[in-house]
Amino acid sequence: MNELLPIEMEQPVCLVCGADSRKPFLTVADRFDLSQTFQLVQCQQCGLVYLCPRPTEKSIAHYYQDPGYQPHQLKTLSLSGKIYEAVRVINNRYKRRLIEKYIGEGRILDYGCGTGEFLLEMKKSGWETYGFEPAPRAAQIASNYGLDLIEKLDNLTYTVSVITLWHVLEHVHRARHLLKQFHDILDPNGLLCLALPNRTCLDAKIFKQNWVAYDAPRHLYHFSPADIEKLLSDCGFTIASMKSLPFDPWFNAFLSAGLETGRNRMRLFTFGLLKSVIVASMVSLLSICDTHVSSSIIYFARKENTR
Numbered sequence: 001m002n003e004l005l006p007i008e009m010e011q012p013v014c015l016v017c018g019a020d021s022r023k024p025f026l027t028v029a030d031r032f033d034l035s036q037t038f039q040l041v042q043c044q045q046c047g048l049v050y051l052c053p054r055p056t057e058k059s060i061a062h063y064y065q066d067p068g069y070q071p072h073q074l075k076t077l078s079l080s081g082k083i084y085e086a087v088r089v090i091n092n093r094y095k096r097r098l099i100e101k102y103i104g105e106g107r108i109l110d111y112g113c114g115t116g117e118f119l120l121e122m123k124k125s126g127w128e129t130y131g132f133e134p135a136p137r138a139a140q141i142a143s144n145y146g147l148d149l150i151e152k153l154d155n156l157t158y159t160v161s162v163i164t165l166w167h168v169l170e171h172v173h174r175a176r177h178l179l180k181q182f183h184d185i186l187d188p189n190g191l192l193c194l195a196l197p198n199r200t201c202l203d204a205k206i207f208k209q210n211w212v213a214y215d216a217p218r219h220l221y222h223f224s225p226a227d228i229e230k231l232l233s234d235c236g237f238t239i240a241s242m243k244s245l246p247f248d249p250w251f252n253a254f255l256s257a258g259l260e261t262g263r264n265r266m267r268l269f270t271f272g273l274l275k276s277v278i279v280a281s282m283v284s285l286l287s288i289c290d291t292h293v294s295s296s297i298i299y300f301a302r303k304e305n306t307r
């Protein structure tokens, strides 16, 4: 993107209920440029928390350019890179097993597939795989693995049995339109899997404006389970089950502690490390009994065929 182009901002209405009335919720800094702050607001009608004002769809690419943005990273030889990679492998296997409890085989579309590792896991298990990825650097890596990438949803010439979005919907400007497109693409009784940060989790309450999953201005919405239930129902889906992602409390707590300690290494490796281990352990334990407190939730939703 041309750095000389001005960043355009817009004032969206609430994604869940369409209301245009909001109140301030939190001011959060861009974790890659702490001098830039953004406003989160809360809908006065339904309670959804969202970014407002936000960069337009044209301008948002500017905020994905930091080489430290993990989902688009190449595999690295650093210790943190190796840990991230090992966790990604275990997570992908976990996600595949959860999906295969519902549907054992078929066609799958991973929307926002990043560098493609999840699709590779599915392909090895016999699935016919398709990916969509708007970030050119990540898409190139996925293509190099030999995965089929589509440039737009209209290019799919047949329906699919599963659509997955792993921490993607919160980045999408026209999210409601996209969910309706998914309804058209899915087979009857097809499965939609959405993994999203959970605004009502314990680590968000503890770290407040330093909670890493606010990730302004890349995350446009901060959903509670009730928000997602309403949005999916409006778009023709029914939630069948909810699961937590076991590594996310640890990822969130360590990165949030880093933000809270101002990336001061001494404070991070003493106070920050201890706090993050305590918080992540608490969230992990509580999530076993109640998914609603977990850092991230995977929603498994079935297509309703009457829409």
Ligand SMILES: [Zn+2]
Residues within 6 Å of the ligand: 014, 015, 016, 017, 018, 019, 043, 044, 045, 046, 047, 048
């Ligand atoms: Zn609302």
